[in-house]
Amino acid sequence: MPVTMMDIAKDLKVSVVTVSKVLRNQGRISDATRKRVLRRAKELNYQMNWVARSLVTRRTYTIGLLLPEFAHPFFAEIARAVAQTVRPHGYHIVISSFEEDPDLEASEVDSLLARQVDGLIIASSQPPHRLAMFKRVQERNTPYVLIDRPIVGLRACFVGVDNRAIGSLATEHLIERGCCRIGHLRGPEVGIAEERLEGYRRALTRHGFRPHSSYIVAGGRGDDTGYDGMRKLLGVGPVTDGVFCYNDPVAIGAMRAILEAGLKLPDDIALVGAGNVHYSDVLAIPLTTIDQGTSQIGVLAAELLITRIASKRSMRSQKILIPPKLVERESTRRQP
Amino acid sequence: MPVTMMDIAKDLKVSVVTVSKVLRNQGRISDATRKRVLRRAKELNYQMNWVARSLVTRRTYTIGLLLPEFAHPFFAEIARAVAQTVRPHGYHIVISSFEEDPDLEASEVDSLLARQVDGLIIASSQPPHRLAMFKRVQERNTPYVLIDRPIVGLRACFVGVDNRAIGSLATEHLIERGCCRIGHLRGPEVGIAEERLEGYRRALTRHGFRPHSSYIVAGGRGDDTGYDGMRKLLGVGPVTDGVFCYNDPVAIGAMRAILEAGLKLPDDIALVGAGNVHYSDVLAIPLTTIDQGTSQIGVLAAELLITRIASKRSMRSQKILIPPKLVERESTRRQP
DNA sequence: CCCACTTGAATAAACGTTAACCCTGCCAAT
């Protein structure tokens, strides 16, 4: 029912190809017919059928964005950045969230490939050494960029933050603020949390402290795990005077536990989060945090992917580490 | 380069149509060949080319989701709900954010139509009586559902919250808590803010108070406008003892202004927001707010759209108003 | 006046699938 090039062609008694050429500004067309075609197209309110075009050009100008969950502000921000970056190039993004389920993730990747996306951006939850999903993507020669979570043993493009630097930056800030029994509420058992922990350890030893395992409390990503973890940490003596939390939600949970225990923030315990989520500055005590350049991750990943799509030949896989930045607020503002 | 039905057909010396029929479980195919086809398809790791299928079936199993901005937790939550609701039906969503720019919104709608989406979900920013964009959608017979922001003068499906009820609910709660000089930090000059204001007014008059215009302060959507608005409101005498804020960010800004002025919350001034964004309970003083059933909006809009797409005949346009719910927290917890 | 070249356009074929028919055996009932 919608208007096609055929309709325009018949009206003007020219061939469909002529119409196509005019609309693409290609080939040699006289100014007269060009004008006629354009006018008729406007009159009929012609809209290109991208499905048909994609079938023959083998380009959909569509990229798949695969995220663990996009209600999370971190990923929502990335989605925003990606969408804004690719729009000027004529791309749209198909999103899919897989709720941290590796199987769902793999099946969504297959769906997106079936939809012929020109490229993929993935914050993957695939466990280490399960590379089958990526193999399938590579077989199809579909460019893809990993973000946020690197995958060991995979030669692929990656854009993310330097997580070791986050750990060091946070820990050194606490040291500067005079803390000397620094705890860490660590994240889940994956690469990122591991690296932040590593940065924390290195900063401690570099400044002559000995990392003590009882000050390192296992946890997860959410604020409830932060709450539980902090309560556990408060039971360890001598009590900590500074805590580096895996991320901002964890820090928020920890903050609740500290205040509930009747302790003062930052005077009794200073707190550093990571992520700089948008609301970090309207909390009970505004949270010092490490900014991980969230939107930059999205922008760089999108640009990287687009250049990959544009270049016929496969380029070397490229890894971009964004340097984190400290954002100081009340939760660590105290006299050394 | 990817495997096509043709490849399978040649290998097995059958016709492409036979392969197609097997893969769709249609037509009469013997068990023997069915098995052979399926086996070969698996061996070659065949993936359907959805672009080609869409061209002939005129269905992309794709819906366009158009939002003002999806870094905003409200819209991010809606996106999540929509995506999860449509996935079991085989749909994917193409998102686009238009940064509150009506022209960009219109052009994105056109792009999505050109991409042959099967339906649209839109939280529109079109000014009243600018219906051209919607006309174009209707001409193509593409089903669409408006969410959150109704458009006057348009017979279209709509899913949103009952904003008058939000205003009433919040105001009556403040009255119950013993407030008798109730202010309102209102939102931008659009329908939603108007309705919440209307609910506020009605609740006041219903309880024998006279709405006073100096207690109604104009504003916007963000926390800075909440801060500015509250400072203005504090200059009005006799000073208010309860404020209903257009939304949670505004309330957060207002909270900062109140605390900065050395006033106590909720004892001097009680505060109610609207939206129940995820972090409302980790603020300096946890915020009483009105839950607007965000994810429900996404779910219902998605379901409505899918039934519209499925039904050949055009149905009557349907409007769904979700009843809001009060979520009481510290910011209003005081003795009447 | 013929050849070569250019301009402006038409024609044919493809992209990978599906929809709508058509064909060929085979079997049972007439």
Added chain:
DNA sequence: ATTGGCAGGGTTAACGTTTATTCAAGTGGG
């Protein structure tokens, strides 16, 4: 022997574009 029906396929023609090739007419030079 004819008819009818059905199982198990195959053929043909779309879907709306683009790419590649071909063609007709005009133009300028020798």
